[in-house]
Amino acid sequence: MPVSKAVATLQHAFTPKKLNHAGYLAVAKTRAKALHAFALVVPIPRPQLFIGDQSCFELCDMMINEGATKILIVTDSVLNQLGIPDKITDYLQQKGIGFHLYDGITPDPTFSVVEAGIKHSVDNNCDAILALGGGSVIDAAKIIAMSQASKRKPQKLMGLLKAGKMMPLYCIPTTAGTGSEATLGAVVSDDKTHQKSLSIDPRMVPRAAAIDPVIMKGMPPHITADTGIDVLTHALEAWMSVNASSETDYYAASATRTVFQYLPVAYKDGENLKAREEMGIAAHYGGISFNKAGLGYVHAIAHQLGAFYSIPHGRANAIVLPHILDANRDVCEHRLATLAKKAGVVDTAQSKADDGKLADYLIAQVRALIEETNIDRSVKGINEADFIKIAKAAAVEVRDTYSVPRYFTQAEIVKILHDIKDISDSLSK
Template identity: 45%
Template sequence: MVLIPNLLSDVGRSVGLSTVMRVAGLVTRLLPIPQPTMLVGPGSSARLGHAVAGFGHQKILIVTDRVISGLGLLDGLTRALTEGGTAFCVFDEITPDAPIPQIEKGIEIFKTEGCDAIVAFGGGSAMDAAKAIGLSVTNHKHPRRLVGYFRGFHAPVPIYAVPTTAGTGSEVTVAAVISDPENNKKLVIADSRLVPKMAALDPELMTGLPPDITAATGMDALTHAIEAFIGHWSTSFTDRMALAAVGMIYDNLRVVYKNGKDLTARENMALASNYAGLAFTRANVGNVHAIAHQLGGKYHTPHGLANAIMLPHVLRFYGPCIHDKLAVLAVRAKVGAAGEPVDVLAQKFLESIDALSRDLGIPRQLDALRKADIPALAKAACWEADTNYPVPRYMSVETCEELIRAVLPKAASRKKSTGQASTRNAG
């Protein structure tokens, strides 16, 4: 990444990277990506338990967290497994970002308990941990050795999914994002065989989510849909999924933020997250995610929150090259009308994201961010985007630093401005 500007002009660099990504996109379109059998609606987690019990597994490892197990959200699933005569054990030690030491423990429990399948029950961290465990045990490889694309020779054990948030779409995606606490980094394991065999979207499990988590996860799903739609790998299928997701999020996210007990809106948000997952698992994401991953790895910022904070800044950086796409999104989000000028619609959509964030209490700054960390964060984000994502416009490290600086806590920003003024006056 550092050497590229020395070899190419900015224009040449962008053209070169874009060409590589377009070729990669053609390959991706041909890659078979399975879709899980979906069970949707209240009580679907119990129905999934009955289905899994009929598959003849000897013992199921349920991967979740202690909040979920403590609230009794597993009861419908576990009761169904027991009724079906299927043994299970619960590993409920997953914490945000799915740290490698927890995955290592999950692998050990899977082996010692004699399990042969996994049910991931929870948010994105539980899903990612379950995928990493399932791929590691069949390939006899440490999770670190599976980081990257298709690093496992064997398919994972059968994985089933019950998401309890409407944001990640992990029940339909090919990736597992885990964290390396030793190096403060997030690592991605990608393999089309990581897609769960079956998943349940049960809105009853989501009614107790606090408003702030509802907001952050909903904005995560919105970011997935937008980045999939504006990137160079989009297809007619991913566009349909992304547009459906955006429309449903705009119709329902404010509703569930204010009234978490609304089952219809919760189910619609779960479907929107699912559709966004289907879109980005093939069309991929972009610079918002590249930056958010660094913020999550460094400061353990919740992924959805990091996406929500950075989304408007990155979209404005892209500028006119995505205005036609933003215009379509504006009409689907019902913040503009068909027939209005493209630039007007694009601006309306950008303003609607700002308004949605305000209504959901999304902060404009990231309190954990430190000015001294920004160069390294920007460098890592650009490397991730350049080598993985079909972004509509490539950014330099310097530009990325500016975008990240825009979300510095106010005290740090004021200090920076004062320092700049003193320097100018001294000169």
């Protein structure tokens, strides 16, 4: 498919339509092909990566060498109160570089939150943006950088290839989860409806990122677990995508292997810098893999659990992931078996088993990891009356943005929601 047609098809994807299931499948598969063409022909840049306990200083040096004179540091109030930005601001002060700190980013940032950030940047004549935080902070910083440079309101930047220009953007992730420092997308919520809008543009990929394990070591165990399962979900969904390639497979398998090896360590011993660093790299690799291969039903349903019941993103993924692996198992048997071997979750003797046993073993290991990290799988307030709405919204998200190995009917999604409710009810007893 030529790139112009791919872009036109993808642009169209942001206009939902009512379709029967056959029409839905036809549109979804055409869009999956368009996404594949887009990934093949549109180059996606990679941020320069600095790794280690000195990496945030190396990143600051790069900003200075690239001409930054006044840096807007975008973060949230919790991180600011914990003093996380001090390591950066002390260094910039030593170097005589100006900065202004905006700590107003909230979880699932809204347009007004982003607009406040743009005002801080413009009023203080900032010429570079440094995002210091988790996925919400990095996403907001992307839109601030895009909006200020292109002089367009953030609402006008939602959709495909709307960036025009970007201010120089740099990232220091404080969680090992979203991999947003590697990706070409950002999500912003409407202030009133809380509906999420997605902006996708390769120009949004930051110029550089620092994976600093010292900055990540303050993450509490439950957030380490939630965000770590988010990494695993990115890798598994990219691996199962019909648009996976040898390149995305490399990063997805590497991220999967690292999560199984190091998430339990980082969860139990947050001060373990090796585990923090490895998880930071895994999150980055997960971001690279789904940048091109996309995600799937785990994210589509988890986003709705977040919107309906305020479940944090990583935890929602942990709640949904085993159900989607079960549902995809038959069509992905060989792929899951291959991943079980590549990710090192089976020993030499086990690796000789047939594909079915290996796929089952991988899925069992995912469940065991969720168990080991004590992730709460209950969904407070989950209500059957919401299930059709949730299923419809998830189906639209899959149709418009992902390239899944099999498409579920509405009834299948509702059945998964019932299974989630049953587990939730049994855990609450």
